[in-house]
Amino acid sequence: xxxxxxxxxxxxxxxxxxxxxxxxxxxxxxxxxxxxxxxxxxxxxxxxxxxxxxxxxxxxxxxxxxxxxxxxxxxxxxxxxxxxxxxxxxxxxxxxxxxxxxxxxxxxxxxxxxxxxxxxxxxxxxxxxxxxxxxxxxxxxxxxxxxxxxxxxxxxxxxxxxxxxxxxxxxxxxxxxxxxxxxxxxxxxxxxxxxxxxxxxxxxxxxxxxxxxxxxxxxxxxxxxx
Numbered sequence: 001x002x003x004x005x006x007x008x009x010x011x012x013x014x015x016x017x018x019x020x021x022x023x024x025x026x027x028x029x030x031x032x033x034x035x036x037x038x039x040x041x042x043x044x045x046x047x048x049x050x051x052x053x054x055x056x057x058x059x060x061x062x063x064x065x066x067x068x069x070x071x072x073x074x075x076x077x078x079x080x081x082x083x084x085x086x087x088x089x090x091x092x093x094x095x096x097x098x099x100x101x102x103x104x105x106x107x108x109x110x111x112x113x114x115x116x117x118x119x120x121x122x123x124x125x126x127x128x129x130x131x132x133x134x135x136x137x138x139x140x141x142x143x144x145x146x147x148x149x150x151x152x153x154x155x156x157x158x159x160x161x162x163x164x165x166x167x168x169x170x171x172x173x174x175x176x177x178x179x180x181x182x183x184x185x186x187x188x189x190x191x192x193x194x195x196x197x198x199x200x201x202x203x204x205x206x207x208x209x210x211x212x213x214x215x216x217x218x219x220x221x222x223x224x225x226x
Contacts, residue, residue, distance in 0.1 A: 022035055029055050029059035045072055049072045056069065127166050127170050127205070128206075170204060174199070181211075
């Protein structure tokens with residue numbers, strides 16, 4: 001969000017966004033570095049210096065932060081000339097570190113969003129168990145036209161109706177959560193294939209568990225791991 005506001009030359013609003021990002025993840029060197037760049041661009045040298053020092057307290061090897069500290073305070077960058085030149089070029093070219101999210105509204109709610117994912121996983125697991133012990137569709141005792149296969153229909157008891165309701169709500173909610181997360185973190189859309197295959201059968205918990213355990217941890221183009 002802060003980077004997007006910066007590109008619109010709304011620096012004061014960007015400062016607010018960067019501060020919120022720091023509050024949401026105090027141990028993120030990236031957020032503090034972005035705040036320091038923003039404060040420097042606004043001419044707030046003293047506050048920018050504090051922010052860049054805090055960045056280096058978290059990540060002493062943050063090369064761009066070292067270059068920014070040198071710019072603000074005159075303190076030398078403690079590295080070889082080749083490394084310093086490389087870091088300077090990177091700092092001038094990029095300025096801010098690459099954003100973690102594609103969707104701006106995700107900043108500041110990472111933990112809550114992940115909790116929702118695990119809630120859907122838990123509900124999906126409950127649904128899978130219910131489908132195993134009480135499948136809501138059963139033979140009617142009649143044969144379909146032609147008399148070769150038994151006719152089936154949804155059961156009318158309360159538990160069956162509840163399972164059907166849970167099936168619809170869980171599949172839709174889990175589908176939307178996974179799709180949004182894949183777009184936001186630039187993951188591969190191929191992760192939706194096992195969901196579509198298993199979700200039709202009511203077992204969306206399995207592909208969601210794989211995505212949470214493996215897919216989300218894989219590196220994506222343009223996204224920094226946290």
